[in-house]
Amino acid sequence: MRRPCPLLLLVTLMLAGCPKRVERVAGADDARIDAAEARLEELQFRANEEEASCPSRCDASSEVCxxxxxxxxxVESTPDRTDLPPRCVQAQEQCAQARNRCTRCREG
Known part of the structure; x- marks a missing residue:
C-alpha cells in the first residue's frame, strides 16, 4: 500500500483549511450608519436638555453637523443603496435644528 506524500497532505490541508472570514461590506456600512444615527440622537438629547448651557448646545450642534x-x-459612496438617502436627509434636518437652537441661544 502506498503512503500519502506528507507535503501533498500538508498543502491540501492548508488549501482546504479554515476559510477566511469576509466581512460583508453592506453590513459594515449599515453598522457605521446605525452608530452615527445613535450618536446623533444622543447629541440631540444633550442639546435639548433644559439645563444645557448655550456653549454646550452649540458644541452639540457642531458635532451633530x-x-x-x-x-x-x-450614503453618497453607496449610490446603489436607495434606502440610505432618507437617512442623510434626516441627519441634515437634525443639523439644521441643532444650528437653530444654537442661534436662538446666542441671540436670546
Missing amino acids: ELADELCSW
Missing part, C-alpha cells in the same frame, strides 16, 4: 456630513458622505 459634522456627524451629518460624515453620514451623508457614506
Whole structure:
C-alpha cells in the first residue's frame, strides 16, 4: 500500500483549511450608519436638555453637523443603496435644528 506524500497532505490541508472570514461590506456600512444615527440622537438629547448651557448646545450642534456630513458622505459612496438617502436627509434636518437652537441661544 502506498503512503500519502506528507507535503501533498500538508498543502491540501492548508488549501482546504479554515476559510477566511469576509466581512460583508453592506453590513459594515449599515453598522457605521446605525452608530452615527445613535450618536446623533444622543447629541440631540444633550442639546435639548433644559439645563444645557448655550456653549454646550452649540458644541452639540457642531458635532451633530459634522456627524451629518460624515453620514451623508457614506450614503453618497453607496449610490446603489436607495434606502440610505432618507437617512442623510434626516441627519441634515437634525443639523439644521441643532444650528437653530444654537442661534436662538446666542441671540436670546
